[in-house]
Amino acid sequence: xxxxFARWRIVLxxxxxxFLAHFNRVSISVAGSxxxxxxxxxxxxxxxxxxxxxxxxxxxxxxxxxxLIDRIGPQRALAGLGLGLGFWSAATGFLGWSGxxxxxxxxxxxxxxxxxxxxxxxxxxxxxxxxxLWLPVRERSTANGLITAGAVVGIxxxxxxxxxxxERVGWPAAFGICGGVLFLYGLLWYQLSSDAGEYGRxxxxxxxxRLRDLFGLFRNRSLVLLTLSYGALSxxxxxxxxxxxxxxxxxxxxxxxxxxxxxxxVTLTMAVGMFLGGTLADRLARRLxxxxxxxxxxxxxxxxxxxxxxxxxxxxDARMVTIWFSxxxxxxxxxxAIFWTTxxxxxxxxxxxxxxxxxxGNGVGALxxxxxxxxxxxxxxxxxxxxxxxxxxxxxxxxLGIDADRHSNGPRQGLGVEG
Numbered sequence: 002x003x004x005x006f007a008r009w010r011i012v013l014x015x016x017x018x019x020f021l022a023h024f025n026r027v028s029i030s031v032a033g034s035x036x037x038x039x040x041x042x043x044x045x046x047x048x049x050x051x052x053x054x055x056x057x058x059x060x061x062x063x064x065x066x067x068x069l070i071d072r073i074g075p076q077r078a079l080a081g082l083g084l085g086l087g088f089w090s091a092a093t094g095f096l097g098w099s100g101x102x103x104x105x106x107x108x109x110x111x112x113x114x115x116x117x118x119x120x121x122x123x124x125x126x127x128x129x130x131x132x133x134l135w136l137p138v139r140e141r142s143t144a145n146g147l148i149t150a151g152a153v154v155g156i157x158x159x160x161x162x163x164x165x166x167x168e169r170v171g172w173p174a175a176f177g178i179c180g181g182v183l184f185l186y187g188l189l190w191y192q193l194s195s196d197a198g199e200y201g202r203x204x205x206x207x208x209x210x211r212l213r214d215l216f217g218l219f220r221n222r223s224l225v226l227l228t229l230s231y232g233a234l235s236x237x238x239x240x241x242x243x244x245x246x247x248x249x250x251x252x253x254x255x256x257x258x259x260x261x262x263x264x265x266x267v268t269l270t271m272a273v274g275m276f277l278g279g280t281l282a283d284r285l286a287r288r289l290x291x292x293x294x295x296x297x298x299x300x301x302x303x304x305x306x307x308x309x310x311x312x313x314x315x316x317x318d319a320r321m322v323t324i325w326f327s328x329x330x331x332x333x334x335x336x337x338a339i340f341w342t343t344x345x346x347x348x349x350x351x352x353x354x355x356x357x358x359x360x361x362g363n364g365v366g367a368l369x370x371x372x373x374x375x376x377x378x379x380x381x382x383x384x385x386x387x388x389x390x391x392x393x394x395x396x397x398x399x400x401l402g403i404d405a406d407r408h409s410n411g412p413r414q415g416l417g418v419e420g
Contacts, residue, residue: 008136012144014190015128016151018079021183022124024155024163025090026055028179029114030243031163034250035257036172037110042103045247045374051110052243056367058118060360066122067356075131075352076194078123083187085120089113091180097173125149125341126355133345139283146279146338150272153334157268160246160261217348218357223403224347228358230299230403231340232365233396234333237306237389239369241267241330252382253319263323270327274334278302282339291346295339296400303397305332307390314383333393343405365392 033048043051070078092113096106132144166175218224245267250260278298285294306329313325344358345351369389376385 008140009144011131011135011194012147014193015079015131015144015148018083018186018190019124019128019148019152020155021179021186022082022086022121022155023152024159025086025179025183026117026121027156027159027242028090028163028176029055029093031160031246032167032172032176034246034260035164035167037103037106038247043107047107049371049374051107051114052370053367054111055114055118055121056239056363056370058115059121060363060367062119062122063126063356063360063363064353067126067350067353070123070127070130070352070356071350075123075127075134076191078127079131079194080187080191082120082123082127083183083190086117087180087182087184087187089117089120089180090183091177093117094173094176094180097171097176124152125359126352129341129345129355130352132341133351139287142279142282142286142338142342144279145341146276146282149279149337149341150275150334153268153272153275156242157265157272160264160268164257164261218350218354221347223405224344224354224357226399226402227340227343227347228361229365230396230399231358231362233392233399234303234336234340235362235366236369237310237333237393238271238330239366240373240386240389241271241326243370244373245326248382249319249322253317253322255319259319263319263326266323267326267330270331271334274302274331275337278335279338279342281335282342291343292403292405295343295403295405298339299336299400300397302332302334302336303393306330307394310386310390310393314386336397343403346405 030052033043033051037043037051038045038048066078093110096109096113099109101109128148129145132141132148136144163175163179166178170178246260246264249255249263250257255263282294282298285297288294289297309325309329309332313322313329316322316325340358340362341355344355348354372388373382373385376382376388
């Protein structure tokens with residue numbers, strides 16, 4: 002693991018895991034828009050709960066999951082993610098062969114998607130912890146940007162690829178195929194990451210983390226502000242991820258094919274922003290220091306996210322909306338890597354610190370799938386997007402109080418040494 006080739010092979014494997022996990026995570030929204038929502042089926046509000054139960058369970062399990070990751074290591078944790086999420090994604094498809102009508106699937110969907118959320122807990126904390134352990138400081142934001150970009154590429158391709166599978170083999174088989182691929186990848190990851198050694202496997206003596214350590218996290222002002230800021234970013238992310246295709250199809254009245262293309266374009270732009278943002282953060286940090294470079298990126302990126310979203314609302318042309326929304330989500334993507342690089346620097350319990358940030362992200366983000374259709378029904382969908390813009394702006398301002406350079410307690414062992 003000391004060679005650049007070995008380190009970046011692991012990063013690419015992590016990006017692949019993020020790709021498949023998020024593909025399976027968001028596939029339910031494609032099925033929701035094209036299969037589950039409709040007359041005599043499920044309402045938009047009911048599907049909002051199906052989307053959010055995943056995020057709710059995922060969020061509740063995040064802090065205990067962080068404790069577990071610090072004990073068993075990211076290698077085992079991510080293998081469990083692949084096996085667990087792959088199984089429950091496939092189980093979603095089994096409902097289609099059960100004989101139940103779609104209108105009767107609400108409770109089973111809530112149960113299965115909740116269990117899928119529990120299985121997904123290790124993804125981002127374990128990946129960020131792996132990066133902090135296995136890569137030198139100067140490479141971490143680039144690596145985190147690549148991994149999170151992999152996640153969003155999975156989401157972007159899901160709109161087209163999963164929609165294609167639904168048309169060709171039906172939605173039950175589509176879930177079965179995609180879940181099975183992730184299950185096999187979990188086995189592949191465990192085998193190919195075996196050279197990560199003790200840092201990948203973790204140990205109780207090396208990672209002396211206890212339940213009471215949870216309370217210590219809340220005394221770290223920078224970590225708490227980072228968590229709240231990530232919550233603001235995630236609210237906007239999830240609004241786009243779960244409702245963008247629906248918005249184009251039902252609010253802008255474009256065809257299913259056009260709504261898929263718009264969702265693909267907008268989401269893929271965020272992946273580009275994530276990779277560029279990670280590379281930019283590493284370069285700026287060498288000149289400005291980590292904290293100042295992150296503040297610059299957060300204030301600029303999250304501010305532009307709000308401005309571009311508002312510009313998209315000002316035009317009725319679906320093509321121009323696609324362009325403005327793409328710029329908006331691309332600007333948001335630029336900010337992603339700095340959260341995952343900063344979190345393990347703020348506390349020695351790296352995975353637990355990442356878990357706290359992700360808890361805030363998903364705790365706030367989980368509100369978007371529920372609140373967006375409610376605000377859209379009582380006001381309109383433009384109002385729901387304006388509210389998200391305001392939340393995003395506040396999230397960017399929170400970085401003014403985050404000082405990773407002063408509070409850094411990043412890992413000093415293994416490949417995470419300065420370099």
